[in-house]
Amino acid sequence: MFFRRRDTLLWLVSALLAGAGFWWAGHRQQRPAAPGVTQISWFVLITPLRDLYERQVTAFERAHPEIKVNIFWVPGSEYNTKLKILAATGELPDLFFSGDVWLSYLLPFSRDLTPLVARDAAEFGLDDFYPEIRRAMQLDGKYYILPEYMNLSLLYYNRRMFREAQLAEPTAAWTWDDLVRSGKALTHGPREGRPGVWGCSRVEGWWGEWFTYVRQAGGKMFSADGRRCLLDSPEAIAGLGFYLEKATKHRISAPAGFEPVNGFVNQRVAMIVGGHVSYWLNYNQVPALEWDVQLLPRGPVTRKGGEIAIAGYSISRASAHPEEAWTLVKFLTRPEAIADVVARGNLSVRRSVGEAAMQAKGPRPNPHHLEAAYAQFEFGEPIPHHANYIEIVSQIVQPEIDRMVLGESTPEEAARRATAGVNAFMTTFATAAP
Amino acid sequence: MTTRRAQIFWFWIFAGPAMAGFVVFSLWPMLSSLWLSFCQYEVVSPPRFIGFQNYIYLFAHDPSFWASVKVTSVYTVVQVPLSIVAALALALVLDRPLRGRGFWRAVFFLPSILPQVAFAVVFGYIFQADGGLLNRLLALAGIQGAAWTTSPTWALPVLIQVSLWGFGYPMVIFLAGLQNVPRELYEAAHMDGAGAWARFRHITLPLISPVILFNVVMSVIGALKVFDLAYAFGVAQLQWMPGGPARSTLFYGLNLYQQAFGFFHMGLASAMAWILFGAIVVVTAANFRLSRRWVHYGD
Known part of the structure; x- marks a missing residue:
């Protein structure tokens, strides 16, 4: 009988330990924020720009000590699946990577940014984005994405x-x-x-x-x-x-x-x-x-007819901290941040950065005809939304x-x-x- | 505590977790998917009951459904017999008193340990049209190789060939079956003048027929559910959406996965899952029914 009791005890202790382990695993990433600090979550594709994002977040948290950013890195192949499953479970991050190619697909849980864009247009320089890029940022006249980089045929x-x-x-x-x-x-x-x-x-x-x-x-x-x-x-x-x-x-x-x-x-x-x-x-x-x-x-x-496509950031419709997420979006798409992205070999979504790249003195890395690339903007067409x-x-x-x-x-x-x-x-x- | 009550107590202690796991992680999702198969459910909004529309769309309109049924059927009809024959042939050889028999058994079983994903990637490079190993070797012999992985004619045969390397499991089961065949029967047949083929045909095959049936049933079920091989093959070929070219490697399981987790047509995917379940039940039942004619249980 003693043997049986000991077994039962072991079984119960094991079950308790397993339960505690699951509880700990589920809660360990939800450390309470310090008083006065708002935590926001950012769902990011793993790309060669990873180190850049990490530096951006460090700089952002230094500039905005009242906001803490939790980054969740997701491989590209799993990105849309994970995002939609999170949407289904009501666990969407505040901020997620988006693009006009998927915009219609992400629309059910993307926040309409139009009021924020209208309010802060002068502050973040809406007019600095190329007109073709501004068109790609919108669906039905509403803004859903602030772009970071783009592709162009x-x-x-x-x-x-x-x-x-x-x-x-x-x-x-x-x-x-x-x-x-x-x-x-x-x-x-x-x-x-x-x-x-x-x-x-x-x-x-x-x-x-x-x-x-x-x-x-x-x-x-x-x-x-x-x-x-x-x-x-x-x-x-x-x-x-x-x-x-x-x-x-x-x-x-x-x-x-x-x-x-x-x-x-x-x-x-x-x-x-x-x-x-x-x-x-x-x-x-x-x-x-x-x-x-x-x-x-x-x-x-x-x-x-050649494709023009943007990639950038959208804010979740269910976000409890849209203002803080918007602050991060503006930070990530400010001219200095876009210049960093362009320096990695991308086209600029902002005119000021694009023109600076074209006017830069000294030997220019390929492509030499950078002007042709920016001239192609006019002929780019987004994919059907x-x-x-x-x-x-x-x-x-x-x-x-x-x-x-x-x-x-x-x-x-x-x-x-x-x-x-x-x-x-x-x-x-x-x-x-x- | 009475003995009866103690038995019930211990029954729930030991069987309870497994039963709870079955109900929560198998039975409930199965019943949910049955309900969802009659709904339009795109994950981000609640399911909407649409009756048999998912099934009607699949059977009458979906261009990918019948294509994937065809690919899976061809694969099953070709791959299963080939893998069974290959596994049986190897088991027969490895059942003989060879030098280093254990070593060879391990060698031939090794490929089964490797994930199919690794096979798909490695063979994808070997069969690459431009610069692949096979076509380079063929070029040395003055032969222009085909576009093995990018032609709808060849892509499925290549995948079948790749899948055959997983013969280790049926081979081991055959080996176990062969070792249960009484040696006296062979000796008696030998003394009666039966040759090797006659001994194989009239002794080995009937006595291992239950093992053959088991391998056939398991292989058919496995073939109907193929997913990882086709998915990895598509990814290794840099296909934008695995299953190409021209749906020639769009296996049923892959199609189901894409409908569910690519496009979030959970209702449609659930209907596909139940159709597959029905097909597996029918094919397995047919296998058992037909087995009465050729499986001998020694009674």
């Missing part, structure tokens, strides 16, 4: 390859025809033991490039009310056709599936249409890579584009099937674009 090119092929470098006057002409001249097979080079990359499995051509050819993804897909219009089909024919007809891009991995960095690809500004830092770490940027080549209808855009494009449209690229369907067939799929989805599930 550009034409990237390898200067050495142009020089060796005795070709003039791309200019602001380039059209699709110029892209094809130079692409053909730059494309060649293996030479002197070195692998062959493609004149231009072709991004497969993602909307970035083909959607640019669709828009430059005058096509659209959705009707104005966001309730119908318009990808089967003749203009959109023309854009898809150009995307396809880069490889099949003009042969300036690799056949489907054979795009060289990191082709631009490895100097197996001479040009990129679109690209990503966040790669600038990587490009500049390869000394042999002489690269530059230019405006996107003009399409048959317009030069507009549709609550289900990412799902629609990746799940319904992209597989049809994949099939087209692989030669299993024509642009007309791909566009028709994608449009039918999207319309069926929207009829059943999706909410219309705001």
Whole structure:
């Protein structure tokens, strides 16, 4: 009997210890703030800017001793899932990383910042943000994001390859025809033991490039009310056709599936249409890579159509400390902070910082044509602000584009099937674009 | 305390935590997901009852549903027999009195210890179209390799090949089964003039048929639920949304995951989960039903 009692006691002690452990684990991050100090939480993507954020927070807490910032680092692949689960459980952080690409998706729990923006516009310099950036910050005329950095589709090119092929470098006057002409001249097979080079990359499995051509050819993804897909219009089909024919007809891009991995960095690809500004830092770490940027080549209808996307901060609708979170947002997007981000190889969302970067004396790191990058702002287009855009494009449209690229369907067939799929989805599930 | 009351007391002490765990972490979520399968539920707003709309959308409109059913079915039909045959063949070899038999058994079991994610990543590099190891070797022989991982024709066969490296578990179970076959039967058959094939066909196979059934049932269930391999393969191929190209590796489990945690269509994903559950029940029942014809329990 004694043996049994001892076992029971052990069992109970173990259970108590386990319970205490869970309680401690659940509460250890919720240390009470010192009197007069407000704690706010910030949900941040893990990016190469991590050390910068940590320094910013240290500086912020020094400038605002009444506010303590708790940072939660989240890997990019888990970010949206965790954020939405926190929203479902009512545990949203005060401040979270956001972007216009996901804005419609994050809208149900993003705070309308319009009153705060209107109140403090002069203080934080709203007019200092480029007009195109200000447009991307809003949805239906309301502000939801204050941006920190951005991406912009550009034409990237390898200067050495142009020089060796005795070709003039791309200019602001380039059209699709110029892209094809130079692409053909730059494309060649293996030479002197070195692998062959493609004149231009072709991004497969993602909307970035083909959607640019669709828009430059005058096509659209959705009707104005966001309730119908318009990808089967003749203009959109023309854009898809150009995307396809880069490889099949003009042969300036690799056949489907054979795009060289990191082709631009490895100097197996001479040009990129679109690209990503966040790669600038990587490009500049390869000394042999002489690269530059230019405006996107003009399409048959317009030069507009390349993506412009911002990333920055939103405040949770449920935040108990919106004023403190707003104070942090303003701090993180002040000109000095943006200048730090730009120094890491990004484009500026603020005009003052962008102009300072262009006027800086001394040798300029690539890209040399920084002015071209800022000039492209005018021609950038945000992706459609549709609550289900990412799902629609990746799940319904992209597989049809994949099939087209692989030669299993024509642009007309791909566009028709994608449009039918999207319309069926929207009829059943999706909410219309705001 | 009477003996009866003591028994009840100790029953709840020991079985209670497990039962509570089952109710809280299995039964309740299962019943919740059944309810959610009849709702539109996007997580941030309360579930809204919509009847059978999720099921109707899946069967009649969703372009990814039937694609993922097809991918999973092809995978199951091809991968399960291949893995069973490979595991049985290896078990037969490793059941023989080889020198260093224990070492070889460990060597062939080792790949099963590795996570499928690691396989997906490593083989992803080997099969890469431009600069992958396989295509480089083929190029040395003057052969132009295919776009193994980026072509819808080849991506699924490549994944099936990668998955076959996980044959260690069925192999070990076969080995255990083979060791239970009485040696006297082989000796008697041998003396009666039966050759190796006849001994295998008429002694080994019937006597290990329950083990084969077990491996088939478990492998089929595993194949219908494949997720990690396909997800890791897509990520390793830098696919913006795993499952490509052109949905050729969009396994049912991966599709379900994306609907649930990619797009937060929890109602739709719950409906998919219950359809999968139904499919597994039907296939397993069919397996047991058919097994009456070929499984021998020695009675």
